[in-house]
C-alpha cells in the first residue's frame with residue numbers, strides 16, 4: 001500500500017471516536033469497548049477500512065475491530081466511519097504483537113489481500129505463516145475461523161498448505177469466488193480494484209477445532 005502524507009493527521013486521530021488508544025489495556029476485557037456483549041470479529045491489515053466498515057453496518061449483531069499497522073493508512077480510514085457505528089473499533093498495531101491485545105476473545109479473523117511477501121526468505125512476514133498462526137491460536141475464544149481473500153495464487157496456496165499443517169480444514173474454497181460461489185460479497189478496496197480489472201479472487205473459510213495452548 002502506497003503511503004501518501006495525510007494533512008492534519010494528529011487532529012484526525014484525536015477526533016476519531018472509533019480509534020482506541022492504549023488498546024493493550026483492553027486485553028482480556030475487549031467487550032467493555034462495546035455497548036453489547038456479542039461475537040467479536042477482527043480484520044488484520046484493514047487498510048483504508050471499506051470492508052470492515054461495511055461489515056459493521058451489515059452486522060449489528062457482531063462487534064468488529066479493524067487492525068492496521070500504519071498511521072497514514074488509518075488516517076484515511078478513520079474519517080470514513082459513521083459516528084453512530086457503535087459495533088466497530090480500530091486498533092493500531094503490528095499483528096506480530098496481536099497476542100498482547102486479545103486473550104481468547106476473538107471468534108473470527110478476516111485476512112483480505114494480505115501483503116504477499118513473495119520471496120521465500122520473506123515467508124515469515126506472511127500473515128498466514130506458522131508464526132502468525134501460533135499468535136492467532138492464543139486469541140481465539142473457541143473454534144478458530146479465518147476467512148481469507150486474495151488475488152495472489154502463490155500466497156493462497158502457501159496459506160492453504162500452512163493452515164492445513166496447523167490443523168485447519170476448509171470450506172467455501174474457490175480460486176474465483178466471484179464467478180463460482182454464491183456468497184455475499186463485501187468488497188475491500190483491493191478487491192474492488194482487482195475485480196474491476198477482471199482478476200479472479202481466491203477465497204477460503206478455514207476452521208480449526210483443535211485444542212489450543214497459550
Ligand SMILES: C[S@@+](CC[C@H](N)C(=O)[O-])C[C@H]1O[C@@H](n2cnc3c(N)ncnc32)[C@H](O)[C@@H]1O
Pocket residue numbers: 001044045046047048067068069070073093094095096112113114115188189190191
Ligand atoms: C495490501 S493491503 C490490503 C488492505 C485491505 N485489507 C484491502 O483488502 O483493501 C495490506 C494491508 O495490511 C497492512 N498490514 C500488513 N502487515 C501487517 C501487520 N503485520 N499488522 C497489521 N497490519 C498489517 C498493511 O499496512 C496494508 O494496509
